[in-house]
Amino acid sequence: MATGTDANYAEGFGQVSRTVGTIFRYALLAATLFGIVLLGVLLVYVANDAVQPLTADPGWQLTFLVTLVLPTLGVGGYLYYRDARAFATGLAVVGLLVVSLMFGGGAALIFVDIVPPLVWFSFVIALALPAAVVVLVERLDRRLPFLARLGLTVAAIGGSLLVVPGLVQGLPVVPSDGAMLALTLGGPAAIVVGNYFARRNAARAGLIAGGAAFLATVIAPFVGPAVDLTPVPATVLAAAVVVPTGAYVGDVVVNRPADRVGLVLSGVIVGGALLGAGVVDLLGFAGPNSWVDWQFLTSPHSGTAEDAGFYPAIGGSILLMVVVAVLSFPLGVGSAVYLEEYAPDNRFTRLIDVNISNLAGVPSVVYGLLGLGLFVTYLGQPTGTALVGGATLGLLILPIVIISSREALRAVPDEMRQASYGMGATRWQTVKNVVLPRAFPGILTGTILALGRAIGETAPLIMIGAATVNYSLPTELSAKVTAMPLQVYAWASLFAGPDFYQKAVPAGVVVLVAVLLAMNSIAIVLRNKYQRES
Structure with a gap:
């Protein structure tokens, strides 16, 4: 196929132009840089309000x-x-x-x-x-x-x-x-x-x-x-x-x-x-x-911005993420292993694939309604507890864990499976000893990114009745719980005022963004390490 600065015709592609391709590439680069710069300016603005570096001696x-x-x-x-x-x-x-x-x-x-x-x-x-x-x-x-x-x-x-x-x-x-x-x-x-x-x-x-x-x-x-x-x-x-x-x-x-x-x-x-x-x-x-x-x-919430603390919200988010990981990781990885390694390719499994992909794009507030109806109304659990909140967020990220785990399993070369079968291994032995170890870095990366989404969600927790303000840490799964995004939401709405907008809210946002960046950095490091080894 001939290409040049002038437009040429290639069978099956129509008009091909290197100039148009170059313009399109630089347009994408400019849009990406614009988004990154805009986000960076916003984060710097919020961080300046929270840290105030120029106030130092x-x-x-x-x-x-x-x-x-x-x-x-x-x-x-x-x-x-x-x-x-x-x-x-x-x-x-x-x-x-x-x-x-x-x-x-x-x-x-x-x-x-x-x-x-x-x-x-x-x-x-x-x-x-x-x-x-x-x-x-x-x-x-x-x-x-x-x-x-x-x-x-x-x-x-x-x-x-x-x-x-x-x-x-x-x-x-x-x-x-x-x-x-x-x-x-x-x-x-x-x-x-x-x-x-x-x-x-x-x-x-x-x-x-x-x-x-x-x-x-x-x-x-x-x-x-x-x-x-x-x-x-x-x-x-x-x-x-x-x-x-x-x-x-x-x-x-x-x-x-x-x-x-x-x-x-x-x-x-x-x-x-x-x-x-x-x-x-x-x-x-x-x-x-x-x-x-x-x-x-290390302090609890207070009615004044100068004394307001983030400690119960940090502890609540940690407890919620523990529940989410315990519920979503085994179920998501197990579902991915079954669908990828055991399930036959028929109309039923294809229907499941389509529904899992659709569920990954459902708004988070819908999962909040699902958690309210399933865990609170149907199962009779108390509202706003760590168990109900973690289970609801687990449902939210379950499709994402399944999809990312399936992609990691699919990336394992089929030749490795065939070599294991050729040595007399059963399907389970092949999955356990060959496929899962090879796919585990990708599975872990996808799970960490999914947890990063869950820790920043607010709508599902509001729907299941989680406390926007909590003055003490939850000590058991049946205790009322709040989370970092809920606490920031409370400061920006229930306690709206200049002091909270300029002090507590930026500080809470900086802590939440720092946690998200830390989780994403772990996922990026694992992905890069896996790519180098493969």
């Missing part, structure tokens, strides 16, 4: 300019032009530290005020025991029929969840809160880190890395008071922040020598921020008069 601004901004620009610019991959590695370390701090803080909130460590410890044991039974059943795979294996697994899980938590919580002597969290959080983290380094290096390296990760969580309750942290949040932050960030840095040092220089940029950013904070504290320079501060993040 000139000495504060000069200190951070010297200790943080100029060194970061100098080292970052040098690395970017010298080795872009090392530059990306340095930024990745800082990004991992920031994102893990955000989610680690949320996890610490759960164990401090919502779920006692002893309750968590008892349920972990209750799930670990049937997990051992499942492993035993898998070893007897060839000797037990499918229904017998399924019955044993269900009986073991159900019986353990009904009996074991009560027995553990009733023991006269139990480990300390920090010890229970170190075992249940630090143990799995150490196993993951150890297995990763064992695969990349050797068994001895895996043992050293896993031991170091476990040691970091074990000593956290004793080190925490030195930085004004009680044992519970110190242990959680060690498992959620120190271990992942340290493992990534260790991997760069040991396995990626060409990227080690990028760690200099990470050190400059983190060290510059800490040095600047120490200097301004020593010299007494006042920072920005920001509304996003520790008081805002």
